[in-house]
Amino acid sequence: MKKAKTGGLGRGLGALGLGKDALTLPTDPPPEEKTETAAAPAGVPAQLSIDVIQPNRFQPRREFDEAALEELRESIAQHGILQPVTVRDIGAGKYELIAGERRLRAAKMAGLTTVPAFFRTANDAEMAEMALIENLQREDLNPIEEAHAYQRLLTEFKLSQEQLARRVARSRSAIANSVRLLRLAKEVQAFIANGVLTMGQARPLLALETAALQREAAEYIQEHELSARGVEALVKRLAKDPNALKKSAPPKPEKKPDLFVREAEERLTRSLGTKVRIQTGREEGKGRLEISYFSAEDLERLLSLLTVSADGAAKEDKRAALRAFSKQKFTV
Incomplete structure (x- = not known):
């Protein structure tokens, strides 16, 4: 911006x-x-x-x-x-x-x-x-x-x-262009506020009539890393045919279930006590981790679990380093 x-x-x-x-x-x-x-x-x-x-x-x-x-x-x-x-x-x-x-x-x-x-x-x-x-x-x-x-x-x-x-x-x-941003879907506004979408990427989305279409376009922009000009072209396509992305999307090849990913999902689900989903990305070793929560109290519980686990891991790393240091031999 x-x-x-x-x-x-x-x-x-x-x-x-x-x-x-x-x-x-x-x-x-x-x-x-x-x-x-x-x-x-x-x-x-x-x-x-x-x-x-x-x-x-x-x-x-x-x-x-x-x-x-x-x-x-x-x-x-x-x-x-x-x-x-x-x-x-x-x-x-x-x-x-x-x-x-x-x-x-x-x-x-x-x-x-x-x-x-x-x-x-x-x-x-x-x-x-x-x-x-x-x-x-x-x-x-x-x-x-x-x-x-x-x-x-x-x-x-x-x-x-x-x-x-x-x-x-x-x-x-x-002033007018700034206020118009509030007509975007709430999720798209959050993308702008967090810096996920630039102003050049976000403004063309105002031409799309529904919040659902704006959200769909915003996710497509992120996934394909479109430039501002690329977004303008995308919006023109969607203005003519709101289902353009669904029609042009190539059929996704069937992926063999990754046993490591499935096992990781199960372990995280058991550990956190809530639904966990891992989506593998197009690039090797990359993907998305989704942790579901169902109330403000549930979110607070998950935050407590995750932050305590992180703090505990950090302390354990320090203890391990100290133990390794204490075993070293020194010559005076």
């Missing part, structure tokens, strides 16, 4: 009276021991108790990388928070986060009780806009998260695409 341009996004903040100066970090950060829960003047940072900060209801990000959060936690533990979070006063001694959710989460993980905070006066629409702009500037959103954020601003706050485009320094066509 082509990276979002960030140079012009300051215009969105400027429209709210929040230009670059309003976001400039203080040269002398407030002392760590000072804790304030009363709102400071706009633009002035203060130490604020983490317990009085509520999450941003308009946060466009839906996924937070755990590894990246852990790295940020380590950095905060060593150096503190270098850039204050931004909050608004919602009364009764409580504050709502506008920007800085990763910093706030990492600060909690690091055991901090206070964080430096800027105070802003903002209504719901301005707050949603600032949260979106911050994530766009950092290029933190995947295409589907970005599309949902645009859609929310358009519907909840009655903005036109032209108004939204001006506020976030995007073209109207960019």
Whole structure:
């Protein structure tokens, strides 16, 4: 996916009276021991108790990388928070986060009780806009998260695409194309969000009328590693004949059952206590492993089994290495 341009996004903040100066970090950060829960003047940072900060209801990000959060936690533990979070006063001694959710989460993980905070006066629409702009500037959103954020601003706050485009320094066509992604089947949206499909591969699928056909095409694209032009040609075929893939698919040669694969399926099924299926791929030594679960509790049970097994295997490997090391003879 082509990276979002960030140079012009300051215009969105400027429209709210929040230009670059309003976001400039203080040269002398407030002392760590000072804790304030009363709102400071706009633009002035203060130490604020983490317990009085509520999450941003308009946060466009839906996924937070755990590894990246852990790295940020380590950095905060060593150096503190270098850039204050931004909050608004919602009364009764409580504050709502506008920007800085990763910093706030990492600060909690690091055991901090206070964080430096800027105070802003903002209504719901301005707050949603600032949260979106911050994530766009950092290029933190995947295409589907970005599309949902645009859609929310358009519907909840009655903005036109032209108004939204001006506020976030995007073209109207960019806004329209982004929001159109939400018309794709949920499974296809997940492929885009996870980076399995590129935007060039995904956009042509909008021409297909049904979610089932979009899913079928998306799986075909992955299996055959089609380019954007290849996808366009595929979509034209499917638009003329929705059953084109079924008709053109060559009959699959009968594969002799692989005894090793069948035995592996049975062993995994017994071990995990659920249905396990192994599909061999076209290339030697490659394939797909499917583990079925039937409830949230069943999934949690499987996660516990798999992670405990992995941790146990790692510990056993370490013990084996230590035993081998202890048996070596050394000459002094």
